[in-house]
Amino acid sequence: MNRRTFGHIAGAGSRWATVALLSTLWAPVTAAQVMEASSTTVLRLQPDWQAGNTRTGFWATELVGLTVRDIQMTGVDDLKIQLSAWGQLATLSDPVGTGNGTTGDIDLLYVQGALFNRRLNLTLGRQIISGGAARVLQMDGVNATVAIAKGFGVTAYAGSPVVSRFNYPVGELAFGGRAFWRPSYGSEIGVSFIEILSGSVVSREDLGLDGRWVILPNLAATASGILSLREERFADADLTVSWQVIPTVEIFVKGQHTSPDLYLPLTSIFSVFSNINNDALGAGVFWQALPRLAFYGEYQRLWVDGGNGDEAELRVTYRLTRKATVGLDVRFLYVPENGVTPANGINDFRAWVIYPLTPKIRLSADVDWTILHNELNQGDDSLVGTGSVNWAIGSGWNGMLSGSIGTTPFFQARYTLTARIGYDFPFLNPKASR
Amino acid sequence: MNRRPLGTALGVMAIVLAAGVVRAGPGSQLQFNPNHAGHKKAGVDCLTCHEGIFDQTELGQPGSFPKEKVCLGCHKKEKDEGKCGMCHLKADKPGTFVTKPAHLTINHSKHLEKDEKCEVCHLALPEKTSLEKPVPPMSTCLGCHQHSQHQQQFDNGQCFTCHVDLTHFPLKPESFLSHKGNFTRTHPQIARSTSASCETCHEQNWCADCHAARTRPFKAETLYPDRPDRNWIHWGDFITRHSIEARSNQAACQKCHPVSFCTDCHRQQRLTSDSSNPLNPHPGGWLTPGSPLFHGTEARKDIVSCAACHDQGAASNCVSCHRVGGPGGNPHPSAWLSRHSTSEINGKPMCLSCHP
Numbered sequence A: 001m002n003r004r005t006f007g008h009i010a011g012a013g014s015r016w017a018t019v020a021l022l023s024t025l026w027a028p029v030t031a032a033q034v035m036e037a038s039s040t041t042v043l044r045l046q047p048d049w050q051a052g053n054t055r056t057g058f059w060a061t062e063l064v065g066l067t068v069r070d071i072q073m074t075g076v077d078d079l080k081i082q083l084s085a086w087g088q089l090a091t092l093s094d095p096v097g098t099g100n101g102t103t104g105d106i107d108l109l110y111v112q113g114a115l116f117n118r119r120l121n122l123t124l125g126r127q128i129i130s131g132g133a134a135r136v137l138q139m140d141g142v143n144a145t146v147a148i149a150k151g152f153g154v155t156a157y158a159g160s161p162v163v164s165r166f167n168y169p170v171g172e173l174a175f176g177g178r179a180f181w182r183p184s185y186g187s188e189i190g191v192s193f194i195e196i197l198s199g200s201v202v203s204r205e206d207l208g209l210d211g212r213w214v215i216l217p218n219l220a221a222t223a224s225g226i227l228s229l230r231e232e233r234f235a236d237a238d239l240t241v242s243w244q245v246i247p248t249v250e251i252f253v254k255g256q257h258t259s260p261d262l263y264l265p266l267t268s269i270f271s272v273f274s275n276i277n278n279d280a281l282g283a284g285v286f287w288q289a290l291p292r293l294a295f296y297g298e299y300q301r302l303w304v305d306g307g308n309g310d311e312a313e314l315r316v317t318y319r320l321t322r323k324a325t326v327g328l329d330v331r332f333l334y335v336p337e338n339g340v341t342p343a344n345g346i347n348d349f350r351a352w353v354i355y356p357l358t359p360k361i362r363l364s365a366d367v368d369w370t371i372l373h374n375e376l377n378q379g380d381d382s383l384v385g386t387g388s389v390n391w392a393i394g395s396g397w398n399g400m401l402s403g404s405i406g407t408t409p410f411f412q413a414r415y416t417l418t419a420r421i422g423y424d425f426p427f428l429n430p431k432a433s434r
Numbered sequence B: 001m002n003r004r005p006l007g008t009a010l011g012v013m014a015i016v017l018a019a020g021v022v023r024a025g026p027g028s029q030l031q032f033n034p035n036h037a038g039h040k041k042a043g044v045d046c047l048t049c050h051e052g053i054f055d056q057t058e059l060g061q062p063g064s065f066p067k068e069k070v071c072l073g074c075h076k077k078e079k080d081e082g083k084c085g086m087c088h089l090k091a092d093k094p095g096t097f098v099t100k101p102a103h104l105t106i107n108h109s110k111h112l113e114k115d116e117k118c119e120v121c122h123l124a125l126p127e128k129t130s131l132e133k134p135v136p137p138m139s140t141c142l143g144c145h146q147h148s149q150h151q152q153q154f155d156n157g158q159c160f161t162c163h164v165d166l167t168h169f170p171l172k173p174e175s176f177l178s179h180k181g182n183f184t185r186t187h188p189q190i191a192r193s194t195s196a197s198c199e200t201c202h203e204q205n206w207c208a209d210c211h212a213a214r215t216r217p218f219k220a221e222t223l224y225p226d227r228p229d230r231n232w233i234h235w236g237d238f239i240t241r242h243s244i245e246a247r248s249n250q251a252a253c254q255k256c257h258p259v260s261f262c263t264d265c266h267r268q269q270r271l272t273s274d275s276s277n278p279l280n281p282h283p284g285g286w287l288t289p290g291s292p293l294f295h296g297t298e299a300r301k302d303i304v305s306c307a308a309c310h311d312q313g314a315a316s317n318c319v320s321c322h323r324v325g326g327p328g329g330n331p332h333p334s335a336w337l338s339r340h341s342t343s344e345i346n347g348k349p350m351c352l353s354c355h356p
Helices: A012-029 B003-022 B036-041 B051-055 B068-080 B108-114 B138-142 B149-155 B183-201 B204-211 B238-248 B250-256 B259-268 B295-301 B303-310 B317-322
Strands: A034-050 A053-069 A077-090 A101-115 A120-130 A136-149 A152-161 A173-184 A187-198 A201-216 A219-228 A233-246 A249-258 A278-290 A293-304 A307-319 A325-335 A344-356 A361-376 A379-394 A397-407 A414-423
Touching: A077 B204, A101 B204, A120 B183, A120 B204, A136 A173, A136 B204, A187 B183, A201 B183, A219 B183, A233 B183, A293 B238, A307 B238, A325 B238, A344 B238, A361 B238, B051 B108, B138 B183, B238 B250, B238 B303, B250 B259, B250 B303, B259 B303, B295 B303, B303 B317
Parallel strands: none
Antiparallel strands: A034 A053, A034 A414, A053 A077, A077 A101, A101 A120, A120 A136, A136 A152, A152 A173, A173 A187, A187 A201, A201 A219, A219 A233, A233 A249, A249 A278, A278 A293, A293 A307, A307 A325, A325 A344, A344 A361, A361 A379, A379 A397, A397 A414
């Protein structure tokens, strides 16, 4: 089976299962009350640098989305089907490895419904599992959430992790769950577990603890940790405490720990060579100075492989009108020498604007200037500008044309042309095109 | 595996879950529960009964629920026959609508001026069999194309535009939901605990724009170059920045991209050991023990970078020197043996590469 052409549903058995699932789902679709569909065509032209040569590639991608809600079925509430898929024609294999020629894949294809007076929520198919130790897991399988009582509940899932386009062995079976307590909207604590098997070997076995708690009406904390049970170390842990001092000012402090080697699957030979930590500690503030003017600033100290680094960001946004906004973003990042890689850092300046020319035509532009502390590829800065025009054509159609030009350490002249044409099938759901 | 504790645990879990499942629905002071679906099926327009809603500028004002005489316009016969249970939950002691404290500011009159279709917001009708009233989800308010100011109010954290008080929904600090500051960076911590809150407004196809990294043909920035306000992770010239960004937080890349993502691109640039006519990116002294740039020392610090080019499983070039009996010696970190025993080797292909 060619894995580059819808090959991520591995095996002939799974292929037939998919066909059967689609056939089964089609009949209830006809009884649905709400159907949303979208078609997005993206045409892109840009040069790519491969093995010392620059070649221009063209990519034509068609993304389709379909959501069917309120499917009537006795005993099942909120029955929904969601599909997101794409197909692509490319003249060049791009840096993210989609390959040239025709290719495609399914991002999401699941059916979801609630049973027993919405006490049990089931999702079946290709889906994204999020929360707790799962982090974000794209999976073919089943996910069930049971609301027990008084905010307590349990989520459990099992399935096959989606194989990436690079056919990387992320494991054949993943299963896990999370027990949670939601005392109020916004506060929740959970205990979770995940195990991923690659063949018969454990690729990942983690225990997670997470919580988000409104301590006082204007003081809240978010914390989580994922413990590798095999290595008996935390793969990551973080704590953020935010305090809304006055309605227009919020400050926060945060700390983060990661062990990057524990992000490698335990089946990787590189998982046995190292025992490293990356840590960060910082603070920030958000200030709505005026109804139209907002500031955001953040600084964090980094403890990375070679010593200490720093990261800071300042962002200013100003709303010209209800739909027109300008923004300025300044970012500083420094990482020390680690022996192999010299110390380096960036000063990044980005300015952007979104401006509606007419109710149907919106212009946007941004300029990004990155100054490197030390040269890379004999260049010490990059300047990239992007301009776009978005047109809400009407009757479900919308279009966008975008162009980007710049010069970087790797491209004396870099350009990208992107056209996007969207259609949302308003006759299926009149509300969508209002 | 000892199956007995597992079976016991599963049994306990099943009992707990069953107890939760069979628990009765929430109690309520609800007195009156008309058959909305039946009315709809009969072609009765919402405003036939809820005519007073046209003038309602705030929730809780009188007139939004029909007086009995409105019902009796059609159901006088049933009342005469004593079929009170058709509408009243307590047929022996029929009550009327219970007015609940309003937690939201909704001007129905103003909304109806724009569009007289109730179903624009009220996506689902109350069910005769359920005591829970389906309230329009907040996504309905935020997703209304004609009134996109609600989305902006949400983005600005102006919760009190709609919410009368948030003690009923303790959402403070408002940044929990208002996506202030650099939400692209901060949302993973929030979503780890409360992804259910995210799902109130965002379906999975929203997440998939960025998080379906294993299947999507391009990053979100490519799809939405017209949204510079969204502060995408890979905005601008990320290729130049990526080695510095990766060193500042090695795990950040790994959250979405397996190391083979790096390998695939680095191979194209002839930076991997298995690429054709490979370039050597390593400094002098890389293979010289005692050198300040000796590869072993550096690998301890940044193993993810090594894996980005050399992770070819048993064919990785580290195996040839570091296998048992090889000239490279023991590559495991010092605390390795305190956490692992030699019995773990059996059956693990990765271990057997060096420990045949």
